[in-house]
Amino acid sequence: MNEDRLIKQFLELVQIDSESGNERKVADYLQAELEKMGFMVEEDNAGEKIGGNAGNVIARKKGNKEAKSCFFCAHMDTVKPGNGVKPKLENGIITSDGTTVLGGDDKGGIAVILEGVRSFLEENKEYGDIQMAFTIGEEEGLFGAKALDYSSLWQIDGAFFFDSGDDSSHIVVRAPEHYDFAATFHGLAAHAGLEPEKGINAIAAAADAISKMKLGRIDEETTANIGEITGGKATNIVPDTATIKGESRSLNKDKVASQIADMKKACEEAAEKFGAKVDLDIAKSHDAINVSLDSATALMAKEACALLGLEAQFITTGGGSDANIMNGQGIDAVNIGVGMSKVHTTEEFIAVSDLVMAANLVKKLLEVAGK
Numbered sequence: 001m002n003e004d005r006l007i008k009q010f011l012e013l014v015q016i017d018s019e020s021g022n023e024r025k026v027a028d029y030l031q032a033e034l035e036k037m038g039f040m041v042e043e044d045n046a047g048e049k050i051g052g053n054a055g056n057v058i059a060r061k062k063g064n065k066e067a068k069s070c071f072f073c074a075h076m077d078t079v080k081p082g083n084g085v086k087p088k089l090e091n092g093i094i095t096s097d098g099t100t101v102l103g104g105d106d107k108g109g110i111a112v113i114l115e116g117v118r119s120f121l122e123e124n125k126e127y128g129d130i131q132m133a134f135t136i137g138e139e140e141g142l143f144g145a146k147a148l149d150y151s152s153l154w155q156i157d158g159a160f161f162f163d164s165g166d167d168s169s170h171i172v173v174r175a176p177e178h179y180d181f182a183a184t185f186h187g188l189a190a191h192a193g194l195e196p197e198k199g200i201n202a203i204a205a206a207a208d209a210i211s212k213m214k215l216g217r218i219d220e221e222t223t224a225n226i227g228e229i230t231g232g233k234a235t236n237i238v239p240d241t242a243t244i245k246g247e248s249r250s251l252n253k254d255k256v257a258s259q260i261a262d263m264k265k266a267c268e269e270a271a272e273k274f275g276a277k278v279d280l281d282i283a284k285s286h287d288a289i290n291v292s293l294d295s296a297t298a299l300m301a302k303e304a305c306a307l308l309g310l311e312a313q314f315i316t317t318g319g320g321s322d323a324n325i326m327n328g329q330g331i332d333a334v335n336i337g338v339g340m341s342k343v344h345t346t347e348e349f350i351a352v353s354d355l356v357m358a359a360n361l362v363k364k365l366l367e368v369a370g371k
Protein backbone atom coordinates (compact mmCIF):
# COMPACT_ATOMS: atom_id res chain seq x y z
CA MET A 1 0.00 0.00 0.00
CA ASN A 2 1.45 3.28 -1.10
CA GLU A 3 0.18 5.90 1.32
CA ASP A 4 1.52 8.90 -0.61
CA ARG A 5 -0.10 7.69 -3.82
CA LEU A 6 -3.39 7.09 -1.99
CA ILE A 7 -3.47 10.59 -0.51
CA LYS A 8 -2.39 12.23 -3.77
CA GLN A 9 -5.17 10.41 -5.62
CA PHE A 10 -7.78 11.25 -2.99
CA LEU A 11 -6.82 14.96 -3.16
CA GLU A 12 -7.00 14.83 -6.96
CA LEU A 13 -10.41 13.18 -6.90
CA VAL A 14 -12.02 15.65 -4.51
CA GLN A 15 -10.89 18.52 -6.74
CA ILE A 16 -12.85 17.13 -9.70
CA ASP A 17 -16.37 18.59 -9.60
CA SER A 18 -19.05 15.89 -9.54
CA GLU A 19 -22.24 17.04 -7.91
CA SER A 20 -25.01 14.53 -8.67
CA GLY A 21 -25.85 14.49 -12.38
CA ASN A 22 -22.46 16.00 -13.31
CA GLU A 23 -20.14 13.01 -12.87
CA ARG A 24 -18.60 13.23 -16.38
CA LYS A 25 -15.10 14.34 -15.37
CA VAL A 26 -14.74 11.76 -12.60
CA ALA A 27 -16.00 9.05 -14.95
CA ASP A 28 -13.35 10.02 -17.53
CA TYR A 29 -10.65 10.17 -14.85
CA LEU A 30 -11.58 6.70 -13.59
CA GLN A 31 -11.72 5.22 -17.06
CA ALA A 32 -8.09 6.27 -17.63
CA GLU A 33 -6.91 5.11 -14.18
CA LEU A 34 -8.61 1.72 -14.45
CA GLU A 35 -7.24 1.06 -17.92
CA LYS A 36 -3.73 1.80 -16.61
CA MET A 37 -4.40 -0.89 -13.98
CA GLY A 38 -5.22 -3.41 -16.74
CA PHE A 39 -8.99 -3.44 -16.36
CA MET A 40 -11.61 -3.63 -19.11
CA VAL A 41 -13.74 -0.56 -18.56
CA GLU A 42 -17.24 0.23 -19.77
CA GLU A 43 -19.73 2.94 -19.01
CA ASP A 44 -23.42 2.01 -18.98
CA ASN A 45 -26.36 4.14 -20.12
CA ALA A 46 -27.61 4.98 -16.60
CA GLY A 47 -26.87 8.67 -17.26
CA GLU A 48 -29.30 8.73 -20.19
CA LYS A 49 -31.94 6.98 -18.11
CA ILE A 50 -31.76 9.41 -15.20
CA GLY A 51 -30.66 12.60 -16.92
CA GLY A 52 -26.99 12.80 -15.89
CA ASN A 53 -23.94 13.52 -18.06
CA ALA A 54 -22.18 10.20 -17.29
CA GLY A 55 -23.14 6.58 -16.68
CA ASN A 56 -21.93 4.08 -14.10
CA VAL A 57 -18.30 3.08 -14.73
CA ILE A 58 -17.81 -0.68 -14.58
CA ALA A 59 -14.36 -2.28 -14.57
CA ARG A 60 -13.45 -5.96 -14.70
CA LYS A 61 -10.45 -8.18 -14.75
CA LYS A 62 -10.46 -11.95 -15.11
CA GLY A 63 -8.74 -13.81 -12.31
CA ASN A 64 -5.42 -15.59 -12.84
CA LYS A 65 -6.80 -18.67 -11.07
CA GLU A 66 -10.10 -20.26 -10.02
CA ALA A 67 -10.79 -18.41 -6.80
CA LYS A 68 -13.46 -16.32 -5.13
CA SER A 69 -14.48 -13.22 -7.03
CA CYS A 70 -14.65 -9.74 -5.52
CA PHE A 71 -16.86 -6.78 -6.36
CA PHE A 72 -16.05 -3.30 -5.07
CA CYS A 73 -18.28 -0.26 -5.31
CA ALA A 74 -18.26 3.45 -4.46
CA HIS A 75 -20.25 6.38 -5.83
CA MET A 76 -18.84 9.20 -7.96
CA ASP A 77 -21.32 11.94 -7.11
CA THR A 78 -21.27 14.37 -4.20
CA VAL A 79 -23.89 16.58 -2.56
CA LYS A 80 -23.90 20.37 -2.90
CA PRO A 81 -21.99 22.60 -2.40
CA GLY A 82 -19.45 20.29 -4.02
CA ASN A 83 -17.83 22.34 -6.80
CA GLY A 84 -14.39 23.94 -6.52
CA VAL A 85 -13.29 21.89 -3.50
CA LYS A 86 -9.96 23.10 -2.07
CA PRO A 87 -8.75 20.33 0.23
CA LYS A 88 -6.44 21.02 3.17
CA LEU A 89 -4.33 18.39 4.91
CA GLU A 90 -3.33 19.27 8.45
CA ASN A 91 -2.23 16.95 11.26
CA GLY A 92 -3.43 13.89 9.40
CA ILE A 93 -6.94 15.27 8.80
CA ILE A 94 -8.25 16.34 5.39
CA THR A 95 -10.94 19.04 5.21
CA SER A 96 -12.30 21.46 2.62
CA ASP A 97 -11.65 25.21 3.00
CA GLY A 98 -15.05 25.48 4.70
CA THR A 99 -16.98 26.78 1.69
CA THR A 100 -17.83 23.36 0.19
CA VAL A 101 -18.23 19.78 1.33
CA LEU A 102 -15.00 17.77 1.09
CA GLY A 103 -16.54 15.00 -1.01
CA GLY A 104 -14.85 12.26 1.01
CA ASP A 105 -18.37 10.86 0.61
CA ASP A 106 -17.59 9.05 -1.56
CA LYS A 107 -14.25 9.97 -3.15
CA GLY A 108 -12.76 8.32 -0.07
CA GLY A 109 -14.39 5.07 -1.16
CA ILE A 110 -13.10 5.47 -4.71
CA ALA A 111 -9.54 6.27 -3.61
CA VAL A 112 -9.25 3.31 -1.21
CA ILE A 113 -10.61 0.86 -3.78
CA LEU A 114 -8.18 2.10 -6.45
CA GLU A 115 -5.16 2.00 -4.14
CA GLY A 116 -6.09 -1.31 -2.52
CA VAL A 117 -6.58 -3.07 -5.86
CA ARG A 118 -3.54 -1.42 -7.46
CA SER A 119 -1.17 -2.32 -4.64
CA PHE A 120 -2.54 -5.87 -4.52
CA LEU A 121 -1.94 -6.37 -8.25
CA GLU A 122 1.62 -5.01 -7.93
CA GLU A 123 2.50 -7.97 -5.69
CA ASN A 124 1.73 -10.52 -8.42
CA LYS A 125 -0.34 -12.77 -6.20
CA GLU A 126 -3.12 -15.12 -7.26
CA TYR A 127 -6.65 -13.75 -7.52
CA GLY A 128 -10.13 -14.55 -8.73
CA ASP A 129 -12.22 -12.25 -10.92
CA ILE A 130 -12.21 -8.61 -9.81
CA GLN A 131 -15.08 -6.27 -10.65
CA MET A 132 -15.68 -2.67 -9.65
CA ALA A 133 -18.54 -0.28 -10.18
CA PHE A 134 -18.42 3.47 -9.67
CA THR A 135 -21.97 4.75 -9.62
CA ILE A 136 -23.73 8.02 -10.38
CA GLY A 137 -26.62 9.74 -8.63
CA GLU A 138 -26.33 7.98 -5.26
CA GLU A 139 -27.02 11.08 -3.24
CA GLU A 140 -30.27 11.85 -5.02
CA GLY A 141 -31.82 8.43 -4.47
CA LEU A 142 -29.40 5.60 -5.34
CA PHE A 143 -30.32 6.24 -8.99
CA GLY A 144 -27.16 4.89 -10.60
CA ALA A 145 -27.25 1.68 -8.57
CA LYS A 146 -30.93 1.27 -9.45
CA ALA A 147 -30.20 1.67 -13.17
CA LEU A 148 -27.27 -0.77 -13.19
CA ASP A 149 -27.78 -4.03 -15.07
CA TYR A 150 -26.74 -6.62 -12.46
CA SER A 151 -27.30 -9.51 -14.87
CA SER A 152 -24.41 -8.20 -16.98
CA LEU A 153 -21.93 -8.68 -14.12
CA TRP A 154 -19.87 -11.81 -13.67
CA GLN A 155 -20.69 -14.05 -10.75
CA ILE A 156 -19.89 -12.39 -7.39
CA ASP A 157 -18.73 -14.12 -4.19
CA GLY A 158 -17.96 -11.08 -2.07
CA ALA A 159 -19.48 -7.62 -2.62
CA PHE A 160 -17.92 -4.71 -0.75
CA PHE A 161 -19.21 -1.15 -0.86
CA PHE A 162 -17.05 1.58 0.66
CA ASP A 163 -19.48 4.34 1.55
CA SER A 164 -19.88 4.56 5.29
CA GLY A 165 -18.60 6.44 8.32
CA ASP A 166 -16.46 4.89 11.08
CA ASP A 167 -13.24 3.09 10.28
CA SER A 168 -13.16 0.06 8.04
CA SER A 169 -13.53 -2.48 10.87
CA HIS A 170 -17.18 -1.27 10.90
CA ILE A 171 -19.15 -3.28 8.40
CA VAL A 172 -22.84 -2.63 7.77
CA VAL A 173 -24.70 -5.93 7.43
CA ARG A 174 -28.21 -4.68 8.20
CA ALA A 175 -30.09 -1.63 6.95
CA PRO A 176 -33.83 -1.08 6.54
CA GLU A 177 -36.19 -1.53 3.64
CA HIS A 178 -37.60 1.90 2.86
CA TYR A 179 -40.92 3.13 1.45
CA ASP A 180 -41.85 6.66 0.39
CA PHE A 181 -45.41 7.70 1.12
CA ALA A 182 -47.53 10.58 -0.23
CA ALA A 183 -51.27 11.25 0.03
CA THR A 184 -53.15 14.09 -1.65
CA PHE A 185 -56.60 14.87 -0.26
CA HIS A 186 -59.14 16.45 -2.59
CA GLY A 187 -61.97 18.31 -0.87
CA LEU A 188 -64.18 21.13 -2.10
CA ALA A 189 -63.46 24.85 -2.03
CA ALA A 190 -66.01 27.28 -0.58
CA HIS A 191 -66.04 30.75 0.96
CA ALA A 192 -65.02 30.26 4.57
CA GLY A 193 -67.28 33.04 5.87
CA LEU A 194 -70.32 32.94 3.58
CA GLU A 195 -70.93 29.23 3.04
CA PRO A 196 -68.36 27.00 4.75
CA GLU A 197 -70.89 24.16 4.92
CA LYS A 198 -70.60 23.79 1.15
CA GLY A 199 -66.86 23.09 1.40
CA ILE A 200 -64.88 19.96 2.22
CA ASN A 201 -61.74 20.85 4.16
CA ALA A 202 -58.87 18.83 2.71
CA ILE A 203 -56.42 20.04 5.39
CA ALA A 204 -58.77 18.84 8.13
CA ALA A 205 -59.02 15.45 6.41
CA ALA A 206 -55.23 15.23 6.17
CA ALA A 207 -54.88 16.23 9.83
CA ASP A 208 -57.40 13.60 10.84
CA ALA A 209 -55.43 10.96 8.90
CA ILE A 210 -52.14 11.99 10.54
CA SER A 211 -53.71 11.93 13.99
CA LYS A 212 -54.63 8.27 13.44
CA MET A 213 -51.12 7.22 12.34
CA LYS A 214 -48.49 5.72 14.59
CA LEU A 215 -45.35 7.70 13.82
CA GLY A 216 -41.78 7.98 15.06
CA ARG A 217 -40.19 4.83 16.40
CA ILE A 218 -42.73 2.07 15.91
CA ASP A 219 -40.53 -0.68 17.37
CA GLU A 220 -36.85 -1.58 17.56
CA GLU A 221 -36.71 -2.31 13.84
CA THR A 222 -39.26 0.11 12.42
CA THR A 223 -39.67 3.90 12.04
CA ALA A 224 -42.25 6.10 10.31
CA ASN A 225 -42.50 9.81 9.64
CA ILE A 226 -44.73 12.41 8.02
CA GLY A 227 -42.23 15.09 7.06
CA GLU A 228 -44.08 17.50 4.78
CA ILE A 229 -47.55 18.98 4.62
CA THR A 230 -48.81 21.48 2.04
CA GLY A 231 -52.22 22.75 1.04
CA GLY A 232 -54.69 25.59 1.03
CA LYS A 233 -54.69 28.94 -0.73
CA ALA A 234 -56.05 31.59 1.66
CA THR A 235 -57.50 31.87 5.15
CA ASN A 236 -60.96 32.72 3.74
CA ILE A 237 -61.21 29.65 1.49
CA VAL A 238 -62.07 26.15 2.67
CA PRO A 239 -59.05 24.30 1.25
CA ASP A 240 -59.75 21.85 -1.53
CA THR A 241 -56.34 20.15 -1.54
CA ALA A 242 -53.75 19.05 0.99
CA THR A 243 -50.75 16.80 0.49
CA ILE A 244 -48.78 14.94 3.13
CA LYS A 245 -45.47 13.21 2.48
CA GLY A 246 -43.56 10.78 4.60
CA GLU A 247 -41.76 7.48 4.78
CA SER A 248 -41.41 4.27 6.71
CA ARG A 249 -38.38 2.03 7.18
CA SER A 250 -37.88 -1.31 8.82
CA LEU A 251 -35.25 -4.01 9.06
CA ASN A 252 -38.21 -6.39 8.76
CA LYS A 253 -40.03 -6.27 5.42
CA ASP A 254 -43.34 -7.51 6.87
CA LYS A 255 -43.30 -4.75 9.46
CA VAL A 256 -42.68 -1.95 6.96
CA ALA A 257 -45.42 -3.35 4.71
CA SER A 258 -47.86 -3.41 7.62
CA GLN A 259 -46.90 0.11 8.77
CA ILE A 260 -47.42 1.47 5.24
CA ALA A 261 -50.77 -0.34 5.05
CA ASP A 262 -51.82 1.34 8.34
CA MET A 263 -50.84 4.78 7.04
CA LYS A 264 -52.80 4.13 3.86
CA LYS A 265 -55.85 3.00 5.82
CA ALA A 266 -55.73 6.13 8.00
CA CYS A 267 -55.84 8.28 4.85
CA GLU A 268 -58.68 6.32 3.25
CA GLU A 269 -60.77 6.40 6.41
CA ALA A 270 -60.19 10.13 6.92
CA ALA A 271 -61.14 10.85 3.31
CA GLU A 272 -64.32 8.85 3.71
CA LYS A 273 -65.22 10.55 6.99
CA PHE A 274 -64.86 14.02 5.42
CA GLY A 275 -66.41 13.14 2.06
CA ALA A 276 -63.07 13.88 0.41
CA LYS A 277 -61.06 11.82 -2.07
CA VAL A 278 -57.49 10.72 -1.57
CA ASP A 279 -54.78 9.87 -4.12
CA LEU A 280 -51.99 7.76 -2.70
CA ASP A 281 -48.48 7.55 -4.09
CA ILE A 282 -46.60 4.79 -2.29
CA ALA A 283 -43.38 3.30 -3.64
CA LYS A 284 -40.59 1.17 -2.31
CA SER A 285 -37.42 3.25 -2.40
CA HIS A 286 -35.10 0.33 -1.75
CA ASP A 287 -34.72 -3.10 -0.22
CA ALA A 288 -33.07 -3.92 3.08
CA ILE A 289 -29.53 -5.06 3.71
CA ASN A 290 -29.67 -8.28 5.63
CA VAL A 291 -26.40 -10.11 5.16
CA SER A 292 -25.90 -13.29 7.17
CA LEU A 293 -22.68 -13.48 9.15
CA ASP A 294 -22.17 -16.93 7.56
CA SER A 295 -22.28 -15.54 4.03
CA ALA A 296 -19.14 -15.58 1.89
CA THR A 297 -19.13 -11.78 1.86
CA ALA A 298 -19.23 -11.45 5.67
CA LEU A 299 -16.70 -14.25 6.22
CA MET A 300 -14.26 -12.69 3.76
CA ALA A 301 -14.62 -9.31 5.47
CA LYS A 302 -14.06 -10.88 8.89
CA GLU A 303 -10.94 -12.70 7.74
CA ALA A 304 -9.52 -9.64 5.99
CA CYS A 305 -10.00 -7.57 9.16
CA ALA A 306 -8.27 -10.28 11.19
CA LEU A 307 -5.26 -10.15 8.84
CA LEU A 308 -4.98 -6.45 9.73
CA GLY A 309 -5.24 -7.26 13.44
CA LEU A 310 -8.77 -5.86 13.60
CA GLU A 311 -11.92 -7.43 14.94
CA ALA A 312 -14.74 -6.96 12.44
CA GLN A 313 -17.68 -5.02 13.93
CA PHE A 314 -20.83 -6.05 12.09
CA ILE A 315 -23.30 -3.20 12.51
CA THR A 316 -26.83 -2.04 11.68
CA THR A 317 -27.67 1.37 10.22
CA GLY A 318 -30.93 3.23 9.67
CA GLY A 319 -29.71 4.78 6.42
CA GLY A 320 -29.74 3.62 2.80
CA SER A 321 -26.91 3.20 0.29
CA ASP A 322 -26.13 1.61 -3.07
CA ALA A 323 -25.46 -1.64 -1.17
CA ASN A 324 -29.20 -1.87 -0.42
CA ILE A 325 -29.88 -2.05 -4.15
CA MET A 326 -27.46 -4.89 -4.75
CA ASN A 327 -28.94 -6.82 -1.82
CA GLY A 328 -32.33 -6.33 -3.45
CA GLN A 329 -30.88 -8.17 -6.47
CA GLY A 330 -30.15 -11.17 -4.27
CA ILE A 331 -26.41 -10.51 -3.90
CA ASP A 332 -24.99 -10.27 -0.35
CA ALA A 333 -23.30 -6.88 -0.18
CA VAL A 334 -21.88 -5.09 2.86
CA ASN A 335 -21.07 -1.41 3.31
CA ILE A 336 -17.68 -0.75 4.89
CA GLY A 337 -16.46 2.38 6.68
CA VAL A 338 -13.96 4.74 5.07
CA GLY A 339 -13.84 7.18 8.00
CA MET A 340 -15.82 9.98 6.35
CA SER A 341 -17.19 12.31 9.03
CA LYS A 342 -19.73 15.17 9.18
CA VAL A 343 -20.74 14.27 5.62
CA HIS A 344 -23.15 16.53 3.72
CA THR A 345 -21.80 19.57 5.61
CA THR A 346 -19.02 22.05 4.87
CA GLU A 347 -17.25 20.73 8.00
CA GLU A 348 -16.82 17.30 6.43
CA PHE A 349 -13.44 15.69 7.15
CA ILE A 350 -11.59 12.42 6.83
CA ALA A 351 -8.50 11.11 8.59
CA VAL A 352 -5.56 9.87 6.52
CA SER A 353 -5.23 6.93 8.92
CA ASP A 354 -8.81 5.81 8.09
CA LEU A 355 -8.16 5.99 4.34
CA VAL A 356 -4.99 3.95 4.82
CA MET A 357 -6.82 1.34 6.90
CA ALA A 358 -9.59 1.00 4.31
CA ALA A 359 -7.15 0.68 1.39
CA ASN A 360 -5.31 -2.02 3.33
CA LEU A 361 -8.61 -3.80 3.89
CA VAL A 362 -9.36 -3.79 0.13
CA LYS A 363 -5.97 -5.37 -0.44
CA LYS A 364 -6.54 -8.02 2.25
CA LEU A 365 -10.01 -8.81 0.86
CA LEU A 366 -8.34 -9.67 -2.46
CA GLU A 367 -5.74 -11.81 -0.68
CA VAL A 368 -8.46 -13.69 1.21
CA ALA A 369 -10.47 -14.21 -1.98
CA GLY A 370 -7.44 -15.39 -3.94
CA LYS A 371 -6.37 -18.09 -1.49
Ligand SMILES: [Zn+2]
Residues within 6 Å of the ligand: 075, 105, 106, 138, 163
Ligand atom coordinates in the same frame (compact mmCIF):
# COMPACT_ATOMS: atom_id res chain seq x y z
ZN1 LIG B 1 -22.11 8.25 0.13
